[in-house]
Amino acid sequence: MGEQVTGVGIVGTGVISGTYLDHLARLPGVEVVAVADLDLSRAQAIADQNPGIRAMSSDDLMADPAVDIVLNLTIPAAHAAVHQAALQAGKHTYGEKPLAVDRAEAEPLLKLAAANKLRIGCAPDTVLGTGTQTARAVLDRGDIGVPTAASAYFVTPGHELWHPAPEFYYQPGGGPLLDMGPYYITSLVTLLGPVRRVTGRAGRSQAERKVHTGPRAGQTFSVDVPTHVTGVLEHESGALTTVLMSFDVWAARLPRIEVYGTEGSLSVPDPNNFDGKVEIATASVRDWTEVPVAGGYAGTGRGVGLADMARAIRTGEPHRANGTLAYHVLDVLESLLEAADQDQPVDVASTVERPAAVPLGASPESS
Incomplete structure (x- = not known):
């Protein structure tokens, strides 16, 4: 990899992985270097079609020094476990939504990331x-x-x-x-x-x-x-x-x-x-x-939040599709289900600052 390029390892090669692979290949500052799946043949099929991407087990991907960020594309029930494994391996992690299936799974992830000075990012980045x-x-x-x-x-x-x-x-x-x-x-x-x-x-x-x-x-x-x-x-x-x-x-x-x-x-x-x-x-x-377009990353797709995070890691700035935002969204959703179950209003315990706006004409590499 060249200078100022962040290595990405994908865990989970289901339907959505193709969309991420397509868009990440067009985004600056990030490069997919490895893929892993419980079905290694699916990971190998992706590696065979994409020179420079290696297929391996999830454990090997977590240990690979070329991987800086783990992209977690597993099913929701596995989100928390994969995020935790990545953080424990010293990797930043970015995943599909939701951050975890509930707050009890999600909150320790934020604490683990903070304790190890690592980043968590989470879709949606739309x-x-x-x-x-x-x-x-x-x-x-x-x-x-x-x-x-x-x-x-x-x-x-x-x-x-x-x-x-x-x-x-x-x-x-x-x-x-x-x-x-x-x-x-x-x-x-x-x-x-x-x-x-x-x-x-x-x-x-x-x-x-x-x-x-x-x-x-x-x-x-x-x-x-x-x-x-x-x-x-x-x-x-x-x-x-x-x-x-x-x-x-x-x-x-x-x-x-x-x-x-x-x-x-x-x-x-x-x-x-x-x-x-x-x-x-x-x-x-x-x-x-x-209204004429007045902001946002133009002509992009899934993975721009990861590229935004990679840039922010390099510059020391906050990233926009961050774990605190994803946790607050999960908190709101879970609280809504609790309110329905309890037949009464529920206070949302968490809060978050609105992420910085994306200026008109911005690039994930320079915004």
């Missing part, structure tokens, strides 16, 4: 793209006045319609709230700041679901988590966000995220994407009007 960052610029400029409320909706009939092995979406660490909620709550915290209290309700429409595609089509599996969650988030700023996350809806006409202010409204694009159209309607111009 909020670093031009979509959410342009929306943030609109709010920071005061274009819709003071934000007072927001709404966030994600609805689908279920991932079993397209995923050949969908069980993990319906196990602890999954469900619509922990699967897709991190995109929405991370975007909302980026826009409106941390959450101090939540209230909610949750339900489950079916005890079993059926695989619809692939070699196991027709097989049934159990549903162990709520599949429809709705609630209200009270931000520290006083803004109130209504959320709905569901695997039980066949069709709906709902916005992804909207923010409502004293002088207008803001339409935020899908937080599962890096870009998208940002629109505002104001007290003086009631029609929705597209």
Whole structure:
């Protein structure tokens, strides 16, 4: 590797790994040097297709001196264990969301990283793209006045319609709230700041679901988590966000995220994407009007948060898709489920500072 390039080792070579490999190859300052998987043949297949990448066991990857950051792409139930192993091996670690399946697993990771002066990063990094960052610029400029409320909706009939092995979406660490909620709550915290209290309700429409595609089509599996969650988030700023996350809806006409202010409204694009159209309607111009791009990493994809972290490690600056943010998002999500279970509001114990905005035209290497 050349100077100022951070070596990345990937643990877990499932479907999402291909997207990361594709985008990391285009990003400055990072280079994938190793891959590992419980099925070594899958890791070897990636190595065979990508010169310079070596396949190895997870233990060997953790011990490899060429690996500076471990990219954790395992299933949610394994996130905490892989993060812990990386930190104990003296590696920085970055992973797919959620940080862990619950706060009890996640909190020790932050303490371990801090004690060893290591970094934890966590998806989603979609909020670093031009979509959410342009929306943030609109709010920071005061274009819709003071934000007072927001709404966030994600609805689908279920991932079993397209995923050949969908069980993990319906196990602890999954469900619509922990699967897709991190995109929405991370975007909302980026826009409106941390959450101090939540209230909610949750339900489950079916005890079993059926695989619809692939070699196991027709097989049934159990549903162990709520599949429809709705609630209200009270931000520290006083803004109130209504959320709905569901695997039980066949069709709906709902916005992804909207923010409502004293002088207008803001339409935020899908937080599962890096870009998208940002629109505002104001007290003086009631029609929705597209806003020019005003911030964010342009033309990027999954892994930009890791590249942002690699740069921050080299410069000693804070990174944006950080473990404290991921923990607060997990805390909000878990608190929402607790509020539904307890039938009462729940205070969110953690807090976080909004990460620094990504300036217009920024690069992960220089922002």
